[in-house]
Amino acid sequence: VSASxxxxxxxxxxxxxxxxxxWLTRNDHDAEDVVQEAYLRAxxxxxxxxxxxxxxxLLAIVRNTCFDWMRRNRPQEMTESFDEEMHVVIDDRETPExxxxxxxxxxxxxxxxxxxxxxxxxxxxxREIEGLSYKEIAxxxxxxxxxxxxxxxxxxxxxxxxxAAPGGEVSS
Amino acid sequence: VNCAAVRSLAHAYLDGELDLVHQVEIDQHLRECDxxxxxxxxxxxxxxxxxxxAMRLTPPPQLQDRVQHAIRRRRSIAPQWIGxxxxxxxxxxxTALLSRGSERNAIGQExxxxxxxxxxxxxxxxxxxxxxxxxxxxxxxxxPFSPPVSDxxxxxxxxxxxxxxxxxxxxxxxxxxxxxxxVINLFEWPSSNANANASEKVETREGYNVLSWSRDxxxxxxxxxxxxxxxxxxxxxxxxxx
Numbered sequence: 001v002s003a004s005x006x007x008x009x010x011x012x013x014x015x016x017x018x019x020x021x022x023w024l025t026r027n028d029h030d031a032e033d034v035v036q037e038a039y040l041r042a043x044x045x046x047x048x049x050x051x052x053x054x055x056x057x058l059l060a061i062v063r064n065t066c067f068d069w070m071r072r073n074r075p076q077e078m079t080e081s082f083d084e085e086m087h088v089v090i091d092d093r094e095t096p097e098x099x100x101x102x103x104x105x106x107x108x109x110x111x112x113x114x115x116x117x118x119x120x121x122x123x124x125x126x127r128e129i130e131g132l133s134y135k136e137i138a139x140x141x142x143x144x145x146x147x148x149x150x151x152x153x154x155x156x157x158x159x160x161x162x163x164a165a166p167g168g169e170v171s172s
Numbered sequence: 173v174n175c176a177a178v179r180s181l182a183h184a185y186l187d188g189e190l191d192l193v194h195q196v197e198i199d200q201h202l203r204e205c206d207x208x209x210x211x212x213x214x215x216x217x218x219x220x221x222x223x224x225x226a227m228r229l230t231p232p233p234q235l236q237d238r239v240q241h242a243i244r245r246r247r248s249i250a251p252q253w254i255g256x257x258x259x260x261x262x263x264x265x266x267t268a269l270l271s272r273g274s275e276r277n278a279i280g281q282e283x284x285x286x287x288x289x290x291x292x293x294x295x296x297x298x299x300x301x302x303x304x305x306x307x308x309x310x311x312x313x314x315x316p317f318s319p320p321v322s323d324x325x326x327x328x329x330x331x332x333x334x335x336x337x338x339x340x341x342x343x344x345x346x347x348x349x350x351x352x353x354x355v356i357n358l359f360e361w362p363s364s365n366a367n368a369n370a371s372e373k374v375e376t377r378e379g380y381n382v383l384s385w386s387r388d389x390x391x392x393x394x395x396x397x398x399x400x401x402x403x404x405x406x407x408x409x410x411x412x413x414x
Binding site: 006022036039045050102129134143144153 | 226235
């Protein structure tokens with residue numbers, strides 16, 4: 001496997017890699033460090049890569065590098081975020097008005113996504129921004145498709161709650 | 173379909189992940205049920221504000237150079253390291269030849285070293301899952317073969333995850349099991365010998381027990397600080413499952 005082959009296949013996905021790392025770490029510098037480490041890991045594993053789309057493959061490595069990095073440097077965030085039972089009652093809640101959601105400005109939306117637990121945030125980013133299929137998300141996150149679906153439902157319910165709240169402010 | 177079912181399928185519907193039959197059912201229900209239609213409308217509105225390019229966070233322009241530089245540096249360092257590593261392997265092989273004279277020794281040593289490396293901080297698993305149906309597909313696209321994966325939780329050897337590793341200069345599957353406080357690495361890769369059905373061999377490397385065997389054209393190496401009897405019990409489970 002030549003270095004240029006690796007660069008051609010994997011380097012074009014740098015923006016996707018950074019986007020995921022930046023959303024998961026919520027910090028510019030940490031995201032850059034994680035992306036560099038992920039690329040070096042990818043280089044090591046590239047010999048075993050057999051697919052034709054390197055993007056989900058790379059995103060899985062970025063994701064794992066991020067989670068390793070977070071466990072090492074910010075373990076408290078990881079324990080909080082693994083709380084899958086975080087309180088979201090989907091059905092009993094009044095559905096917020098669509099018009100209220102459409103009014104949310106970009107800064108509000110960003111803050112709301114950042115306020116999600118990391119395992120919910122990753123499915124939102126992979127689905128809504130990277131456009132990955134449920135199956136691809138399941139592979140990247142190392143969970144079942146059913147888990148992807150339930151995290152997505154909870155994440156969206158939480159985002160609605162945050163964005164349609166009176167005054168629309170997200171406390172962090 | 174009732175409202176609860178529609179609410180739970182609304183996400184897959186919105187994401188275009190639903191089969192045609194369910195799509196049609198949901199279309200119909202949304203025409204008839206105001207509450208669900210409002211719910212769906214809000215979900216769609218949420219998607220329009222989240223799934224936009226404005227939410228994409230772009231790297232600073234110098235990141236591409238930085239990453240490229242790191243890759244090339246790693247590449248240019250690599251040949252020197254390969255030279256050194258080759259020399260080291262040569263020494264190991266010579267030592268091995270002198271002591272017992274078998275190629276098997278070099279692999280046993282590599283397996284033990286890989287096991288030790290895996291126990292260092294955060295190298296144990298690339299995919300952490302006790303579910304064989306998660307672990308097995310994880311290897312797809314990463315290895316040129318499909319390694320057998322089984323969980324032995326009920327027998328006291330739960331699967332905890334897997335990673336890629338290198339043994340005998342090829343990528344191999346490393347499955348990670350636990351027994352009490354002990355970690356077991358099970359390495360799997362295809363055997364080059366077509367009718368290889370080698371029986372079990374035991375050796376001790378750097379204080380770890382290494383159990384190796386071949387079956388159905390696959391090589392297996394189980395490494396752990398477990399005692400030989402328990403490691404054998406584990407190996408029997410693995411053979412029984414295949």
